[in-house]
Amino acid sequence: MQSFADAKEFFQYSAGQWQSxxxxxxxPFRRAESGGSNIQVETLEKDDPRIIEICQMHDMDASLSVGGSYVTWAGTMQWDKDDENHEGSTVFALIPDADNPRQGKLLRERGYAEIVPVAGEYHLDHEDGLVLTTEYETMTIYERFWFANPDLRLRTSTVKRFGGFNTTTFCMEERIQTSPVTATAAAETNPLYAISGW
Known part of the structure; x- marks a missing residue:
């Protein structure tokens, strides 16, 4: 199991191309729907203009950010109609708490559920899974991300609205292309040893 000092390390490790x-x-309908998507995650440093812009959008001091990611996705769902489109992109910035780098705020210029700027609360749990809670006007989304191995990330999400739970989702995300940053992190986290034990 991977271990992370903070959320920045978690998202740096997530950089690359994924098939979900x-x-x-x-x-409410007692029905299940399958789907899939291709996801691209790019690491952004704290001085990236996109990170600074997101912080300004949320009236946050950009110097408090440790960086973030640029994420694009394109997918399909089983019940899609001809005019439905599951493509998009978002930039998010991480603002860790001053006294605990394992928790803080995640700022986005658009949410996944509503196309408006949104801020979520994150923390790394005792198993180094990333837990994210995002409040929208009409719903709350609870998500947990974790690595089963370096190239397999798992995710669960629950949407709560109108006073009750509406949908739950389980995702299996397989890495199909590694970014240079991720490859370096993986080598440092999981060094290769010779059979002799050196």
Missing amino acids: RRVTHHL
Whole structure:
């Protein structure tokens, strides 16, 4: 299991291209829907103009950010209609708490559920899974991300709205291309040893 000092390390490790397969359970209808997507994650340093812009959008001091990511996605779902489109992109910035680098705020210029600027609360749990809670006007989304191995990331999410739980999703995300930053991090985290033990 991978270990991370903070959320910045977690997202640096997530950089690269991923193929996602998911199952979404629509609880009110007692139905399940499958789908898939291709996801690209690019690491952004704290001085990247996109990070600074996101912080300004949220009236946050950009010097408090440790960086973030640029994420693009394109996917399909089983019940899609002809005019439905599951493509998009977002930039997010991490603002860790001053007294605990393992938790803080995640700022985005658009949410996944609503196309408006949104700020979520994150923390790394005792198993180094990243837990993210995002409040929207009409719903709350709870997500947990973790690595089963360096090239397999798992994700669960639950959407709560109108006073009750609406959907739950399980995603299996397989890395199909590694970024240079991720490759370096993986080598440092999992060094290769000779059979002799050196």
